[in-house]
Amino acid sequence: KDEVHPDHRAVGICTVDAIACARGLWYYPEQLQDGITPHAVRQIYYFATDRPNHWVDIGTVVEQKAAALRCHASQTSRKDILQWIREKGIVAGAEHKFKIAEAFHHHAL
Template sequence: MVENSNILLPPGGQRILVVMAHPDDAEFLCGGTIARLTAQGCEVSYLLATRGQRGSDDPAMTPERLAVIREAEQRRAAEVLGVRQVLFLDYVDGDVEPSLQMRREIARLVRLLKPDVVFTFDPWQRYQVHPDHRAVGLCTLDALAASRNLMYYPEQFAETGGPHRVRQIYFFASDQPNHWVDISAVIDRKVEALLCHASQMRGRDAQAIRELVLQRGRPLGSEHGFTCAEAFHHLVMN
């Protein structure tokens, strides 16, 4: 099914959970879509596996300092986009694996937050070189399968109230997109959110970031009549 929409979600999709590996992943890959969702009244939460403590080439920087910097940057960017809350799992940047422990932790938060829709990495993206991206996408999908099942992690039920089923998943960074979102009207908000990630922007100003957003978004939107778009693979879980 190929989708092309100004309204991203199916009816009832009010609670959104975005699961990512590092600060700035969401802003780069789906920041415009998030801006549109919050403008429509959706409740968006972020869940990050790491604080991005290895995302620097500065020899004077330390992982400990960078983790504090990038967490603050992520919270500011989330505020710009209208995200309700930002949660971290405290894994180490670059060392994330699709483990049973991470699956359990994500399943717990899915049961607590009860999202209608989840956004995450497409774990089957070809030639994806960052292990954290592959691991987070795969582990999130596995956690969604577990979170709906009565026999998985029943020790969580006293806290979470029981299983929770998520039917709608949108994979970003996918080689096989089937859903495109027009972000032409919210480019400035995406740029503003990206500017919050100063440690990662390498001195780029707003104009340079805007050109980067358009460079990525124009090809995605051109075939669908959009000036600028973000693309996803939409999967319905039965």
């Protein structure tokens, strides 16, 4: 499913806007005087997508992912977060021969 949380959508839109601005000399020329140089992002990976086309094996970091999510208590109230991640990861990875995976939509720029 597509991301529908308004905060997440807003951050996504701002991120893509920042990517567009970061590659141009003309957007914030005053920053160039401070030694900042343009940067061209070459790839974007969207998560929580209904159109995955790239999978990453997370089997060795699944516990770290659960620990990181637990740090965001206001966002993640699940007591079974590790089990939930594993269950989703098993489904995501099955077709691609990963024990536990995370799915993304990869977009090359």
